[in-house]
Amino acid sequence: MWRYFLPAAAFIALGGLFAFALVRIGQGSLDIREIKSPLLGKPAPGFRLPTLAEPGRVVASSAFAGRPYLVNVWGTWCAECRAEHSALLAIGRTSGLPIVGLDWKDDRQEAIAYLRELGNPYAETLSDNDGRTAIDWGVYGAPETFLVSADGHVLEKHIGALSLAIWQKKFAPRLAGGGAP
Amino acid sequence: MKRVALALWLVLAAVGARAIDTEAAFPDAERQGRYERWIHELRCVQCQNAAIADSPVGLASDLRRQVREMIAAGQSDAAIKAFMVERYGDFVLYDPPLTARTYALWAAPAVLMLLALGVAVRVIVRRSKATIDSDPEDAA
Numbered sequence: 001m002w003r004y005f006l007p008a009a010a011f012i013a014l015g016g017l018f019a020f021a022l023v024r025i026g027q028g029s030l031d032i033r034e035i036k037s038p039l040l041g042k043p044a045p046g047f048r049l050p051t052l053a054e055p056g057r058v059v060a061s062s063a064f065a066g067r068p069y070l071v072n073v074w075g076t077w078c079a080e081c082r083a084e085h086s087a088l089l090a091i092g093r094t095s096g097l098p099i100v101g102l103d104w105k106d107d108r109q110e111a112i113a114y115l116r117e118l119g120n121p122y123a124e125t126l127s128d129n130d131g132r133t134a135i136d137w138g139v140y141g142a143p144e145t146f147l148v149s150a151d152g153h154v155l156e157k158h159i160g161a162l163s164l165a166i167w168q169k170k171f172a173p174r175l176a177g178g179g180a181p
Numbered sequence: 182m183k184r185v186a187l188a189l190w191l192v193l194a195a196v197g198a199r200a201i202d203t204e205a206a207f208p209d210a211e212r213q214g215r216y217e218r219w220i221h222e223l224r225c226v227q228c229q230n231a232a233i234a235d236s237p238v239g240l241a242s243d244l245r246r247q248v249r250e251m252i253a254a255g256q257s258d259a260a261i262k263a264f265m266v267e268r269y270g271d272f273v274l275y276d277p278p279l280t281a282r283t284y285a286l287w288a289a290p291a292v293l294m295l296l297a298l299g300v301a302v303r304v305i306v307r308r309s310k311a312t313i314d315s316d317p318e319d320a321a
Contacts, residue, residue, distance in 0.1 A: 035270055037270070045268075131240065132243070134243075136268065139240075140240060140269065141227050
């Protein structure tokens with residue numbers, strides 16, 4: 001009897017596993033392309049980059065030390081960045097955290113025009129033209145958003161477009177409770 | 182027919198000529214070899230199903246530049262690996278290391294092989310018994 005039952009049970013178990021994963025992907029709660037950042041809980045990589053508005057002025061991560069801040073990686077070539085822009089403006093307004101915009105491998109004039117058109121959520125907008133800072137932060141696709149704690153550790157990272165719901169669920173508890181993940 | 186053959190040959194020739202770097206990164210074979218090995222070992226984390234050697238996206242070319250610079254600066258293979266894993270995790274390597282999380286992955290082929298062997302042995306033993314039992318000379 002078991003020689004008929006066993007293959008059927010194995011088939012049903014495998015089918016169940018596939019259905020479970022497909023439903024979660026469909027709901028958006030499972031992203032098979034997401035790579036968990038090895039930086040979570042570790043000291044944030046620094047940056048030292050020229051600003052978008054005045055390329056002669058250089059801003060370093062030390063300017064933000066001592067309080068929590070956000071780093072948002074974006075580009076005018078990135079459609080999802082446009083989708084999250086209004087959420088970013090709202091988060092900047094309501095959370096009171098400074099947002100550092102990392103303009104990744106972008107055209108300077110287009111980036112300036114983009115912020116003029118959609119509004120500027122960033123305390124500082126920095127140009128990462130050669131992509132070295134993005135590599136240091138383990139960035140693999142914009143938009144990506146990092147929350148850095150007051151003592152300079154990476155508390156949280158979100159890959160893909162931010163929304164207020166994601167902010168409330170992933171980032172707000174980290175700010176309230178603090179601590180490493 | 183000749184034209185078809187020529188077209189086919191051109192297509193096949195183009196398949197081999199898809200290298201992304203237009204010229205060698207290093208003049209010497211030793212460093213060029215290390216460079217080639219690394220760019221085929223590192224995954225393009227943006228496109229995820231190609232090595233950085235085969236990917237046209239910006240991040241892959243930035244990572245190739247990183248490998249090139251680290252080799253030029255005389256850095257070891259361990260340093261290159263550590264640099265990439267610190268930033269992108271083990272997923273960036275096409276040859277994942279043996280860790281508590283990957284034991285199952287590494288053990289699976291051996292376990293499946295043993296299972297298959299076990300089944301094969303059972304079937305063979307049963308079949309050979311069956312043929313002996315049904316041997317007409319035995320019945321006689």
